[in-house]
Amino acid sequence: MIIDCHGHFxxxxxxxxxxxxxxxxxxxxxxxxxxxxxSITDDQLREAxxxxxxxxxxxxxxxxxxxxxxxxMAHHIGDLTISTDxxxxxxxxxxRVCELFPKNFVGVCQLPQTPGVTPDSSIAELKRCVNExxxxxxxxxxxxxxxxxxxxxxxxxxxxPFYEAMVELDVPAxxxxxxxxxxxxxxxxxxYLNADTTAFMQCLTADLFKDFPTLRFIIPHGGGAVPYHWxxxxxxxxxxxKPLLKDHLLNxxxxxxxxxxxxGIDLLxxxxxxxxxxxxxxxxxxxxxxxxxxxHNYDDTRRYIEASTLSxxxxxxxxxxxxxxxxxxxDAALKAAGS
Amino acid sequence: MIIDCHGHFxxxxxxxxxxxxxxxxxxxxxxxxxxxxxSITDDQLREAxxxxxxxxxxxxxxxxxxxxxxxxMAHHIGDLTISTDxxxxxxxxxxRVCELFPKNFVGVCQLPQTPGVTPDSSIAELKRCVNExxxxxxxxxxxxxxxxxxxxxxxxxxxxPFYEAMVELDVPAxxxxxxxxxxxxxxxxxxYLNADTTAFMQCLTADLFKDFPTLRFIIPHGGGAVPYHWxxxxxxxxxxxKPLLKDHLLNxxxxxxxxxxxxGIDLLxxxxxxxxxxxxxxxxxxxxxxxxxxxHNYDDTRRYIEASTLSxxxxxxxxxxxxxxxxxxxDAALKAAGS
Numbered sequence: 001m002i003i004d005c006h007g008h009f010x011x012x013x014x015x016x017x018x019x020x021x022x023x024x025x026x027x028x029x030x031x032x033x034x035x036x037x038x039s040i041t042d043d044q045l046r047e048a049x050x051x052x053x054x055x056x057x058x059x060x061x062x063x064x065x066x067x068x069x070x071x072x073m074a075h076h077i078g079d080l081t082i083s084t085d086x087x088x089x090x091x092x093x094x095x096r097v098c099e100l101f102p103k104n105f106v107g108v109c110q111l112p113q114t115p116g117v118t119p120d121s122s123i124a125e126l127k128r129c130v131n132e133x134x135x136x137x138x139x140x141x142x143x144x145x146x147x148x149x150x151x152x153x154x155x156x157x158x159x160x161p162f163y164e165a166m167v168e169l170d171v172p173a174x175x176x177x178x179x180x181x182x183x184x185x186x187x188x189x190x191x192y193l194n195a196d197t198t199a200f201m202q203c204l205t206a207d208l209f210k211d212f213p214t215l216r217f218i219i220p221h222g223g224g225a226v227p228y229h230w231x232x233x234x235x236x237x238x239x240x241x242k243p244l245l246k247d248h249l250l251n252x253x254x255x256x257x258x259x260x261x262x263x264g265i266d267l268l269x270x271x272x273x274x275x276x277x278x279x280x281x282x283x284x285x286x287x288x289x290x291x292x293x294x295x296h297n298y299d300d301t302r303r304y305i306e307a308s309t310l311s312x313x314x315x316x317x318x319x320x321x322x323x324x325x326x327x328x329x330x331d332a333a334l335k336a337a338g339s
Numbered sequence: 340m341i342i343d344c345h346g347h348f349x350x351x352x353x354x355x356x357x358x359x360x361x362x363x364x365x366x367x368x369x370x371x372x373x374x375x376x377x378s379i380t381d382d383q384l385r386e387a388x389x390x391x392x393x394x395x396x397x398x399x400x401x402x403x404x405x406x407x408x409x410x411x412m413a414h415h416i417g418d419l420t421i422s423t424d425x426x427x428x429x430x431x432x433x434x435r436v437c438e439l440f441p442k443n444f445v446g447v448c449q450l451p452q453t454p455g456v457t458p459d460s461s462i463a464e465l466k467r468c469v470n471e472x473x474x475x476x477x478x479x480x481x482x483x484x485x486x487x488x489x490x491x492x493x494x495x496x497x498x499x500p501f502y503e504a505m506v507e508l509d510v511p512a513x514x515x516x517x518x519x520x521x522x523x524x525x526x527x528x529x530x531y532l533n534a535d536t537t538a539f540m541q542c543l544t545a546d547l548f549k550d551f552p553t554l555r556f557i558i559p560h561g562g563g564a565v566p567y568h569w570x571x572x573x574x575x576x577x578x579x580x581k582p583l584l585k586d587h588l589l590n591x592x593x594x595x596x597x598x599x600x601x602x603g604i605d606l607l608x609x610x611x612x613x614x615x616x617x618x619x620x621x622x623x624x625x626x627x628x629x630x631x632x633x634x635h636n637y638d639d640t641r642r643y644i645e646a647s648t649l650s651x652x653x654x655x656x657x658x659x660x661x662x663x664x665x666x667x668x669x670d671a672a673l674k675a676a677g678s
Contacts, residue, residue, distance in 0.1 A: 142523075149486070149523045184481075184488045189540035189575050193564045194533035201528035221571075225532045225564035231600025232560075235626035235637040236528050261570025267606045287574035298574040 001339065002302065003323040003330070004056075006174065006220055006256050006280030007064035007105075011051055012093055013044045019089060020072070027078050035085040038093075045096055053104060055283050059302050063339065064283075065327065066094055067108035067139050071187055073178035075113040076146035080121055084112040087125055095133040102337035106330060107135035108174065113144040115151070119162035126162075130169045134336075136329040138166070140173035140217075142199050147182030147191055154199055154217075155206030163212050170328050172216035172254075175199040188286035196224025200253065204237055204245070209252040216252055216326055218278060222259035222268050230271045246273065254326055256280035257301050257318065260287055265304035274314045278322050279305060340678065341641065342662040342669070343395075345513065345559055345595050345619030346403035346444075350390055351432055352383045358428060359411070366417050374424040377432075384436055392443060394622050398641050402678065403622075404666065405433055406447035406478050410526055412517035414452040415485035419460055423451040426464055434472040441676035445669060446474035447513065452483040454490070458501035465501075469508045473675075475668040477505070479512035479556075481538050486521030486530055493538055493556075494545030502551050509667050511555035511593075514538040527625035535563025539592065543576055543584070548591040555591055555665055557617060561598035561607050569610045585612065593665055595619035596640050596657065599626055604643035613653045617661050618644060 015038050026033035052064060068090035075083055087110045094107045109129035111122035122138075129135040140162075143149050152158040154175070166173060177195040178187075185191035196219045209215060219226070226233060234245055242248050254276050259265050268277060280301065287298045296303055305318060324330050354377050365372035391403060407429035414422055426449045433446045448468035450461035461477075468474040479501075482488050491497040493514070505512060516534040517526075524530040535558045548554060558565070565572060573584055581587050593615050598604050607616060619640065626637045635642055644657060663669050 147488070149488070149521055151523075153523050182488055184490075184492050184537055184541065186540045186544055186575075189543065189572065190533075190537045193536050193568060194529075197532050197536075197564065198523055198529045201525045202523065204528065205525055222567065225536065225567065228561065228564065228567035228603050228606060229532060229598060231598070231603060231630065231637050232626055233528065234632075235599055235628050235630065236525075238628045239626065259568060259570070260574055261610070263606050263609050264567050264570060267567060267602050270602050271600070287571055287578065289574050289577045291570065291574065293573075298570050 001063070002061040002279060002319045004061050004064040004281050004283070005218065005278040005323050006258055006282050007052060007066045008069045008282070008285060009066060009094060009097065010069045010284050011048050012069065013040045013048050015040045016089065016093060020086060023078060023082050023086060027082070035088070038089060040093065042096070042100060045093070045100055049097055049101065051284055053101070056104060059300055061302060063103065063334065064105055065108050065136065065323070066097065066105040068094060068110040070139065070176050071179045073110050073139070073141060074146065075141055075144035075178060076115055076181055078114070080112065080114045080117050083114040084125065087112040091125070091129050091133065098134070103339050106333045107133060108137040108139060109135045111138055111140060113141050115145045119159050122162055123165040126165055126169065130171055130329070134333055136327040136333055137171045138173050139176040141177055142175055142195055143177050146178060147180035147185045153202040153206070155202050155208045160211070163215050167212055167214055172218055172326050174218040174220055176220055192221055192286070193224040196221050197226055200224065200226045200233070203249055203253060204233060204242065205240060209249065213251070216254065218254045218256055218326065220256045220258055220280070220282070222257060222264060223255035223272070227255065227268045227271045250276050254278055254322065257305060258282040258299070259304070260298040260301070262304050262307060265301065265308055269308045269310055274310065274317050275322060277318050278326060279319045340402070341400040341618060341658045343400050343403040343620050343622070344557065344617045344662050345597055345621050346391060346405045347408045347621070347624060348405060348433060348436065349408045349623050350387050351408065352379045352387050354379045355428065355432060359425060362417060362421050362425060366421070374427070377428060379432065381435070381439060384432070384439055388436055388440065390623055392440070395443060398639055400641060402442065402673065403444055404447050404475065404662070405436065405444040407433060407449040409478065409515050410518045412449050412478070412480060413485065414480055414483035414517060415454055415520055417453070419451065419453045419456050422453040423464065426451040430464070430468050430472065437473070442678050445672045446472060447476040447478060448474045450477055450479060452480050454484045458498050461501055462504040465504055465508065469510055469668070473672055475666040475672055476510045477512050478515040480516055481514055481534055482516050485517060486519035486524045492541040494541050494547045499550070502554050506551055506553055511557055511665050513557040513559055515559055531560055531625070532563040535560050536565055539563065539565045539572070542588055542592060543572060543581065544579060548588065552590070555593065557593045557595055557665065559595045559597055559619070559621070561596060561603060562594035562611070566594065566607045566610045589615050593617055593661065596644060597621040597638070599637040599640070601643050601646060604640065604647055608647050608649055613649065613656050614661060616657050617665060618658045
């Protein structure tokens with residue numbers, strides 16, 4: 001089985017964005033746009049995920065750990081009510097897609113984070129999604145401001161109540177920022193990768209995983225700059241008198257394979273222990289084109305894994321075994337789906 | 340000849356920091372600390388650069404393109420007068436080191452940038468350093484705020500008068516941030532790498548080099564996350580209808596080799612055209628320890644280049660040829676030194 005641990009519902013029916021537009025218009029006019037039903041039919045949802053299903057079929061992947069569109073989380077827009085209404089709608093659509101195609105999609109939730117509000121406010125939505133909707137994880141935004149970076153680091157006690165809920169539910173978080181409203185940072189070309197690097201370094205300098213030995217983060221986009229600079233990070237840990245990275249961080253931090261060329265995947269699989277790599281493509285995500293150098297989609301990451309030097313046993317870990325370990329609720333979800 | 344294009348004077352005599360401490364104390368007390376002579380002797384300077392000279396000798400490198408300590412530029416401290424006084428002192432010390440050891444060091448200057456002030460204010464110091472002190476380039480900070488990222492992107496017209504001066508003088512800039520006062524960003528483990536990635540993506544989304552065809556940026560630390568994600572950047576350029584990266588950016592952007600492990604250098608040399616790679620070690624910089632996996636210093640980057648698959652001709656480009664091309668004033672400086 002090939003599990004893609006990083007897919008977003010970037011093709012949702014336009015009724016979803018229409019509600020979001022109402023929220024934004026309401027913020028501008030000062031007339032709060034109340035939550036209302038979206039009127040999206042099951043047929044619309046079936047139609048909306050055809051591109052993802054086709055990619056799964058074409059590329060020979062089986063199931064996608066599916067979450068709302070990351071760039072649209074936009075936690076910087078509005079207040080907690082706005083973010084909560086928006087997250088609930090986005091998550092409910094993911095739930096419906098997972099119900100319609102239970103063998104193809106398993107849910108991961110967007111959180112109703114908002115700048116200046118402690119993450120405690122996201123616990124209720126996390127619990128709803130995991131306990132009631134069968135989701136197996138969440139996307140945690142380390143920068144709800146959207147590029148201003150004014151929240152405390154992920155290792156600050158600010159986040160601890162949320163981590164307690166994650167640990168209690170036994171679900172991991174993918175550390176994933178959203179849109180950038182800072183003109184310095186292109187969202188998918190800079191902000192995403194910077195956040196990945198930043199989150200890793202925050203964990204390196206602190207002792208978060210002493211306090212939460214079973215907390216698990218997936219750092220997407222191949223870990224940002226981290227594997228490429230693995231020597232730098234090993235050296236910095238040494239300067240800071242931290243344990244070896246494998247002992248200090250690699251029981252808790254995992255990297256996905258959203259790296260869109262062969263040399264990048266080859267570096268990732270060479271440098272990072274195989275137990276810490278989870279297959280992912282981010283489809284349908286930031287980079288949708290066909291690479292003229294290969295004739296295949298940039299984000300057809302399975303091709304790079306197949307062409308890597310990983311043994312069959314190691315490929316099995318990357319494709320399936322590690323995901324089942326990092327997302328312990330996945331087994332039950334897949335079993336319930338008859339997979 | 341082996342030219343290290345990225346070295347900082349991190350071992351300056353304590354009299355330099357004493358002046359800086361006066362500036363900072365003055366800011367706190369409201370009593371401006373005026374510029375005053377530093378009283379550092381030539382013998383003190385000779386002593387201060389012994390570690391760099393020893394590394395050059397031990398590692399078989401010849402000359403270091405030498406600039407003030409990057410993390411101490413701290414453009415976010417004080418106003419333009421503070422930054423100007425500080426930059427002048429730092430640059431004057433670099434000049435004196437270069438005069439004492441003209442075969443070993445060639446100068447690159449710190450700029451008196453300060454938040455909220457246009458970079459025009461740095462032109463005078465750039466001209467002084469190039470025309471009077473014989474420097475061959477500058478370090479340009481894309482985020483003078485120190486981690487708040489509130490200046491316009493490098494592609495904004497805000498920076499154009501400074502670029503005009505660079506072009507007129509025919510000197511490149513290393514795009515290099517300084518200390519981070521944002522607790523989210525560890526300086527050398529996150530802020531530096533993020534800035535590298537950010538600067539590259541800013542250039543990718545814009546057409547800066549159409550306006551300045553001969554402007555040249557060196558992106559340090561191996562280009563941040565860029566080479567590891569080269570497929571992503573190629574794909575993003577394609578989505579944005581930009582030319583191929585080699586045509587769009589690689590006549591103007593160069594990467595250094597400050598990547599502290601063999602797999603990282605192997606990726607860099609495989610992915611980035613050899614004409615765009617400049618040898619550097621950042622010594623004595625962020626990572627000073629010995630890698631227990633190799634028994635050598637992490638930042639002994641010459642070893643990685645030697646162990647790479649680069650041909651002798653390509654190694655010559657990385658070690659010397661490219662640096663002479665990107666820093667056109669280097670030839671004259673080295674000739675004057677008898678090198």
